[in-house]
Amino acid sequence: MTAAQVPASGAAPAPTQKRGLSRRLARDLTGWAFISPWVIGFIGLTAFPFLFSIYLSLTEYSMAAPPEFIGLENFRFMFFEDRVYWTAMRVTWTYAAIAVPLGMVQSVFIALILNQRVHGIAFFRTAFYVPGMISSVGWMLVWTYLLSKNGAVNWALALVGIEGPSYLNSTTWALPALALMGLFSVGSSMLIMLAALQGVPEHLYEAVEIDGGSDWSKFWNVTLPQISPALFYNLVMSLIGVLQSWQAAYLMTEGGPRNATLFYGLHLYRNAFQYFRMGYACALGWVAFMIILLLTGVNFLASKYWVFYEAD
Amino acid sequence: MTAAQASSGGYFVSKRRKQRIRKLVTWAGLTIGFIWFMYPLLWTIASSLKTYADFNRIPPSVFPSEVRWQNYPDAWNRVPFGRFFINTTIITVVNIVGTLLSCTMVGYGFARLQFRGKSQAFALMLSTMMLPWWVTLIPTYIIFRQLGWIDTWLPLTVPAFFASASSVFLIRQFFLTLPRELDEAAELDGCSKLGILWRVLLPLMKPVLATIGIFTFIGNWNNYLQPLIYIHRWELFPISIGLQFLRQAVSALVSEPIQGLVMAATVFTSLPLIIIFFLGQNYFVRGIALTGRTGT
Numbered sequence: 001m002t003a004a005q006v007p008a009s010g011a012a013p014a015p016t017q018k019r020g021l022s023r024r025l026a027r028d029l030t031g032w033a034f035i036s037p038w039v040i041g042f043i044g045l046t047a048f049p050f051l052f053s054i055y056l057s058l059t060e061y062s063m064a065a066p067p068e069f070i071g072l073e074n075f076r077f078m079f080f081e082d083r084v085y086w087t088a089m090r091v092t093w094t095y096a097a098i099a100v101p102l103g104m105v106q107s108v109f110i111a112l113i114l115n116q117r118v119h120g121i122a123f124f125r126t127a128f129y130v131p132g133m134i135s136s137v138g139w140m141l142v143w144t145y146l147l148s149k150n151g152a153v154n155w156a157l158a159l160v161g162i163e164g165p166s167y168l169n170s171t172t173w174a175l176p177a178l179a180l181m182g183l184f185s186v187g188s189s190m191l192i193m194l195a196a197l198q199g200v201p202e203h204l205y206e207a208v209e210i211d212g213g214s215d216w217s218k219f220w221n222v223t224l225p226q227i228s229p230a231l232f233y234n235l236v237m238s239l240i241g242v243l244q245s246w247q248a249a250y251l252m253t254e255g256g257p258r259n260a261t262l263f264y265g266l267h268l269y270r271n272a273f274q275y276f277r278m279g280y281a282c283a284l285g286w287v288a289f290m291i292i293l294l295l296t297g298v299n300f301l302a303s304k305y306w307v308f309y310e311a312d
Numbered sequence: 313m314t315a316a317q318a319s320s321g322g323y324f325v326s327k328r329r330k331q332r333i334r335k336l337v338t339w340a341g342l343t344i345g346f347i348w349f350m351y352p353l354l355w356t357i358a359s360s361l362k363t364y365a366d367f368n369r370i371p372p373s374v375f376p377s378e379v380r381w382q383n384y385p386d387a388w389n390r391v392p393f394g395r396f397f398i399n400t401t402i403i404t405v406v407n408i409v410g411t412l413l414s415c416t417m418v419g420y421g422f423a424r425l426q427f428r429g430k431s432q433a434f435a436l437m438l439s440t441m442m443l444p445w446w447v448t449l450i451p452t453y454i455i456f457r458q459l460g461w462i463d464t465w466l467p468l469t470v471p472a473f474f475a476s477a478s479s480v481f482l483i484r485q486f487f488l489t490l491p492r493e494l495d496e497a498a499e500l501d502g503c504s505k506l507g508i509l510w511r512v513l514l515p516l517m518k519p520v521l522a523t524i525g526i527f528t529f530i531g532n533w534n535n536y537l538q539p540l541i542y543i544h545r546w547e548l549f550p551i552s553i554g555l556q557f558l559r560q561a562v563s564a565l566v567s568e569p570i571q572g573l574v575m576a577a578t579v580f581t582s583l584p585l586i587i588i589f590f591l592g593q594n595y596f597v598r599g600i601a602l603t604g605r606t607g608t
Contacts, residue, residue: 034421
């Protein structure tokens with residue numbers, strides 16, 4: 001009796017199909033009704049702005065007068081005349097080249113340590129995460145002091161006899177200093193790494209042990225391939241994050257000194273909300289989007305060669 | 313045979329030694345990591361109690377020579393932080409309610425209901441996560457401006473009621489782990505779809521709702537860009553703008569710009585975040601591990 005009443009989930013649609021078209025329509029309507037908040041949001045807050053932004057990127061629009069169609073002029077200006085655009089590109093990629101590898105190495109390192117079985121490990125996991133929980137604007141304002149001439153960083157360096165500069169006022173040091181600050185809120189990528197490490201099957205380590213392999217060979221031959229999907233994910237997400245970031249530069253350095261920290265995101269923000277060149281800012285946004293698409297695509301292709309997925 | 317015994321004995325000895333070394337390395341790593349991560353925090357808290365003279369002393373010292381608790385009430389009163397806290401709390405609560413309601417509905421639809429176009433809609437939703445927010449920010453700003461929403465909280469709250477892709481994904485994944493027999497039993501008892509969701513499934517969803525609630529809380533407490541572009545009246549500022557406001561107010565003081573005030577404000581505006589983090593740590597950690605989502 002129960003077997004007849006409770007069909008296996010695979011066969012579930014069978015009884016409803018009998019009732020015909022109206023029943024099916026009702027089912028569709030119920031489904032779409034449930035997802036309607038997303039549908040409305042998608043149309044109003046994603047799809048329409050998305051299309052509108054394509055149009056705006058082809059116009060000159062300062063919000064004082066209606067948008068004026070100028071074709072690809074924004075893009076021509078961007079690539080051939082806007083010197084600041086190329087500066088912003090250079091700054092952003094330089095920052096990515098410094099901050100992304102550092103952040104990834106650090107998160108793997110910490111996750112490896114936190115994955116050991118010692119007492120009180122939960123306490124340390126929490127402690128390492130806490131700096132990432134400081135209110136983000138406050139944290140950036142605090143770091144402007146920590147990075148000043150007689151701030152925390154130079155105090156620590158003075159212990160080993162190094163006299164540090166006023167980092168945020170130095171064209172050389174401002175960008176690395178922001179990367180240093182970024183290292184203190186790596187909590188999320190650390191947790192992703194930790195989850196990946198905990199997902200590595202124990203028997204693989206045992207296999208290396210039986211073969212007499214060292215800890216190093218365990219790391220190199222088991223851990224690294226096994227966590228490579230997480231590494232890949234973190235790499236893509238951090239690159240996308242860097243390409244969009246603007247807040248630290250806006251609050252801490254205002255892009256300076258002499259445009260040394262003029263991030264792409266800050267350039268876009270300024271064009272949109274300080275110079276009110278909305279059309280040009282949309283064009284900048286589209287170029288960022290294209291770069292992200294390209295980057296993700298290239299990473300996916302490359303990942304075939306270095307990311308190890310279970311199914312292979 | 314003796315040779316075999318000896319070698320196996322040697323194997324265990326070396327293994328024990330190896331474990332001891334590993335433990336030592338682990339503890340060294342934990343200690344270094346602890347100092348590394350705590351140092352800026354300690355400096356922040358110590359500086360929040362410094363006088364103007366202490367803050368600008370050369371060479372600097374970590375600890376204040378004279379503890380100035382007055383920095384805390386001074387920071388609170390220099391700019392109207394009471395107002396900013398109330399504002400941020402209202403915005404955050406509305407966002408949490410909106411996100412949980414809309415994402416539960418949509419997540420349920422995607423996980424449990426059969427309807428035409430579902431898989432295409434789901435794929436479309438996932439693909440929107442790829443879209444950088446810079447692309448939609450400006451048109452959205454123009455639309456909200458046309459609607460007369462500048463200097464209101466509507467741009468900061470209304471979008472929450474239209475389901476965010478990553479939270480829907482998280483909820484859907486959670487629904488998939490709940491046995492379908494629950495729904496079917498309730499359906500046999502004559503429960504409607506909404507009734508199933510509300511009475512049968514919702515009570516089981518505490519973990520995933522807590523996770524999303526915490527993410528939403530953190531995201532809104534820290535949100536800076538949206539308030540910056542949409543809100544220009546100080547009565548409506550959230551604390552993120554309030555902090556920047558305070559820094560300007562402090563540096564405008566000609567005689568003694570006590571930077572300790574900014575540090576103090578950073579400490580007290582972070583307290584709710586840290587409390588939520590400690591209370592909901594397990595949900596939080598699991599959520600990040602599941603979606604690989606970054607906190608901010």
